Amino acid sequence: MSLILQAIVNGLVSGALLAVPAIGFTAMFAVLRFPNFSVSGIATLGAFAGYVAYGAGFQMVGSLAVAFVVAGAVGLLLDQAAHLPLVKQGALPAAIASIASGLVLENVTRLMFGNDMRGYDRPIARDVHVGDIRFSPQQLETMAVAVAIMLAIFAALAFTRIGKAMRASADNPELAALKGIRPERVAMMASFVGLGLVGVGGMLLGLDSSIDPLTGARILLSIFAAAVLGGLGSAPGAVLGAFLIGIAEELSVLVVGSPYRSAVGFFAILIVLSLRPRGLLGERAF
Amino acid sequence: MNRTVFGRRTALLSGVAAFAAPAVLRAQADPIKLATLTPLTGAGGSYGPAMAKAAAGVVAAVNEAGGVLGRKVVLTSEDDQTNPDAGVRAARKLIDVDKVSAIMGTWASAVTTAVAPLCWESKTFLTSTSGADSITLLPHQGYLVRTQPNTQLQVGHAGEFLLSIGCKKAFTLVPQTPFSQASLDVLNRVMTKGGGASSGLIYDDKKTTYRTEVDQALRYAPDAIFCAGYTPDTVVLLKDLYRAGFKGKIIGQAYAINAKLIEQVGQPEIVEGVYTFAPSPAEGSGAYERVKKITGLANPDPYSSQVYDHASMVLMAMAQAKDTTGTAVKDNIRKICQGGGKAVDNAVDGIKAIAAGEKVDYAGASGPCDFDDKGDILDCKFRYEQLKAGKPTLVKIF
Numbered sequence: 221m222s223l224i225l226q227a228i229v230n231g232l233v234s235g236a237l238l239a240v241p242a243i244g245f246t247a248m249f250a251v252l253r254f255p256n257f258s259v260s261g262i263a264t265l266g267a268f269a270g271y272v273a274y275g276a277g278f279q280m281v282g283s284l285a286v287a288f289v290v291a292g293a294v295g296l297l298l299d300q301a302a303h304l305p306l307v308k309q310g311a312l313p314a315a316i317a318s319i320a321s322g323l324v325l326e327n328v329t330r331l332m333f334g335n336d337m338r339g340y341d342r343p344i345a346r347d348v349h350v351g352d353i354r355f356s357p358q359q360l361e362t363m364a365v366a367v368a369i370m371l372a373i374f375a376a377l378a379f380t381r382i383g384k385a386m387r388a389s390a391d392n393p394e395l396a397a398l399k400g401i402r403p404e405r406v407a408m409m410a411s412f413v414g415l416g417l418v419g420v421g422g423m424l425l426g427l428d429s430s431i432d433p434l435t436g437a438r439i440l441l442s443i444f445a446a447a448v449l450g451g452l453g454s455a456p457g458a459v460l461g462a463f464l465i466g467i468a469e470e471l472s473v474l475v476v477g478s479p480y481r482s483a484v485g486f487f488a489i490l491i492v493l494s495l496r497p498r499g500l501l502g503e504r505a506f
Numbered sequence: 507m508n509r510t511v512f513g514r515r516t517a518l519l520s521g522v523a524a525f526a527a528p529a530v531l532r533a534q535a536d537p538i539k540l541a542t543l544t545p546l547t548g549a550g551g552s553y554g555p556a557m558a559k560a561a562a563g564v565v566a567a568v569n570e571a572g573g574v575l576g577r578k579v580v581l582t583s584e585d586d587q588t589n590p591d592a593g594v595r596a597a598r599k600l601i602d603v604d605k606v607s608a609i610m611g612t613w614a615s616a617v618t619t620a621v622a623p624l625c626w627e628s629k630t631f632l633t634s635t636s637g638a639d640s641i642t643l644l645p646h647q648g649y650l651v652r653t654q655p656n657t658q659l660q661v662g663h664a665g666e667f668l669l670s671i672g673c674k675k676a677f678t679l680v681p682q683t684p685f686s687q688a689s690l691d692v693l694n695r696v697m698t699k700g701g702g703a704s705s706g707l708i709y710d711d712k713k714t715t716y717r718t719e720v721d722q723a724l725r726y727a728p729d730a731i732f733c734a735g736y737t738p739d740t741v742v743l744l745k746d747l748y749r750a751g752f753k754g755k756i757i758g759q760a761y762a763i764n765a766k767l768i769e770q771v772g773q774p775e776i777v778e779g780v781y782t783f784a785p786s787p788a789e790g791s792g793a794y795e796r797v798k799k800i801t802g803l804a805n806p807d808p809y810s811s812q813v814y815d816h817a818s819m820v821l822m823a824m825a826q827a828k829d830t831t832g833t834a835v836k837d838n839i840r841k842i843c844q845g846g847g848k849a850v851d852n853a854v855d856g857i858k859a860i861a862a863g864e865k866v867d868y869a870g871a872s873g874p875c876d877f878d879d880k881g882d883i884l885d886c887k888f889r890y891e892q893l894k895a896g897k898p899t900l901v902k903i904f
Contacts, residue, residue, distance in 0.1 A: 223721060223722070223725060226717075226718070226721050227718050227721070230715070230717045230718050230721075233717075234714075234715065334547065335547040335548050335551065335587065336547075336551060336766075337737070337738040337741065337770060338770070339741065339770045339771070339772060341772055343773065344745055344748060344749060344772075344773055344776060345749070346748070346749060346751050347749045347750055347751060354749075354750065354751075356717075356749050425714055426714070428714075428715065428745075429714040429715055429741075429742045429745075430714075430738065430741055430742060430770060432738065434712075435714075438712045438713075438714070439714075470717075470718045473709075473718045473719060473722070474718065474722070477707060477708055477709075478707075478708075478709040478710040478713060478716075478718075478719060479682040479708055479709065479710045480710075481710050481713065482710070482712075
């Protein structure tokens with residue numbers, strides 16, 4: 221029983237880290253109406269930008285800010301130059317272009333940093349035990365940062381002018397435009413914030429392990445599965461989906477072994493698309 | 507006064523000779539083409555460059571001594587990126603474009619498994635430093651030998667070592683590779699035979715954390731954990747074992763727990779006391795001394811020593827066959843490295859002896875280099891080290 225409880229705790233930690241890029245992915249889908257698969261390359265870019273900043277003496281929060289700005293800026297550039305011009309022809313061409321962009325970013329990172337794995341120079345502490353369950357102080361710290369970022373996003377969406385504009389555009393773009401909300405500006409903001417969050421997610425996931433050019437590619441399926449499970453376009457749904465995927469992936473290790481872990485994401489997508497295509501919370505819960 | 511008559515027949519003969527002679531000369535001058543396919547990047551990236559250098563050193567020495575069968579040897583070096591897809595692309599280029607007779611030095615078992623079919627289909631000889639049992643069980647028709655001991659030999663030795671330092675209960679954590687199941691089975695067999703017990707699990711090497719896998723391992727209450735992965739996943743695994751407070755012994759392959767791993771882990775206490783094992787090169791032999799000189803390393807790793815032997819054996823097999831094809835190497839490689847004869851430890855001496863009609867028996871930088879019918883080496887020694895204050899210290903060689 222304690223093994224299951226421990227797996228759930230581990231799943232909650234990885235789910236919290238997964239939730240940040242999943243929110244970014246789903247927010248972009250809500251506003252821009254295409255699944256931006258360049259998140260794999262952007263997450264890698266964010267992880268490496270944060271790594272460079274951390275190595276240059278920035279603290280964790282400062283490095284996360286660097287990861288956010290670099291990933292957001294490069295993502296915005298790619299969206300404007302390569303993805304958004306294709307959205308007019310449908311979501312599929314833009315989605316395919318975004319896969320290509322992700323691969324390009326991954327290889328640019330490889331060109332700049334090589335294939336080697338790198339670790340953030342962060343002291344590792346022993347776990348804290350509460351009964352049979354153990355917690356890593358650093359992972360709790362990282363989780364707390366992830367939760368704080370999520371709360372900040374929800375506060376921004378609920379209370380700021382641009383947050384409300386994004387929600388309005390996501391809900392009904394035509395009506396929002398009639399109310400004077402400029403769709404291009406909202407699209408740019410969605411790209412920047414969404415992909416910035418993906419970059420932050422890449423760094424958060426790399427903080428306790430290590431990073432390499434494939435860091436983003438490894439989490440792409442989990443991000444997509446979390447967003448689909450919660451309801452594509454729904455930020456609370458992405459959070460719920462991320463926690464469920466995180467827990468399911470860890471529990472699956474106990475049942476079928478970790479080599480089959482990636483099947484959990486595929487299975488979740490299959491079940492949701494078959495039984496509840498709009499996801500657990502539906503797409504309008506943004 | 508004599509007049510030279512330049513008749514029609516003479517003219518024709520002269521013409522034929524004029525066209526034919528360069529072709530004959532050209533054929534004699536055509537270089538012998540060999541290649542190394544080593545991991546210059548990726549998980550094995552810390553070994554590949556020295557491996558390629560070792561082969562280049564052998565080729566340079568042979569060329570300096572006049573080549574093989576009067577022909578120079580040209581060596582091409584490609585990077586398999588420790589990745590089967592990249593390995594296959596590089597092997598295709600070496601076989602189809604460069605038209606090499608032999609590919610030497612594939613390191614990761616997954617790469618060797620992917621590249622081997624291309625080699626035996628094209629009759630290109632393949633020499634490997636991979637250890638998975640499944641490799642020599644492939645239908646390679648004799649076009650493959652490896653100097654790395656197989657999983658049976660490696661994990662069997664590691665199990666005996668664990669028993670010798672008092673471990674009775676071992677747990678294996680191994681990624682999904684061609685040697686996963688064999689690693690679990692062999693350690694279990696050896697530990698059980700020695701009065702101990704063993705269990706283990708196979709993990710996904712793409713995960714960013716192994717907390718749940720470590721929990722499973724710790725529930726078994728092992729006194730030793732065998733980390734059987736490569737460097738990137740072992741970095742994460744060792745960190746998670748430290749976080750979990752594991753106090754028992756840890757052992758892993760020296761190719762994974764190496765200087766790069768120590769640097770990436772960053773905290774010496776995480777790797778303090780960890781044991782490593784590796785096939786031991788033939789330290790003190792003339793061949794090993796030459797590998798030191800070629801690579802510029804004070805303690806060359808076993809793989810550089812093995813690739814030195816690969817290049818030496820392939821070139822001597824060609825000299826023995828008086829032919830430079832992959833098939834000629836396949837049919838003659840055992841004739842120059844086992845079964846008695848003049849003991850040689852380098853290609854230059856071996857080629858000279860073969861040219862003089864002598865039977866040679868090569869023993870090189872990695873050891874005796876005697877192969878069974880499947881292409882496995884028959885025996886080798888292992889070197890056990892323990893990390894102390896971030897530095898490997900020799901425990902024993904047996």
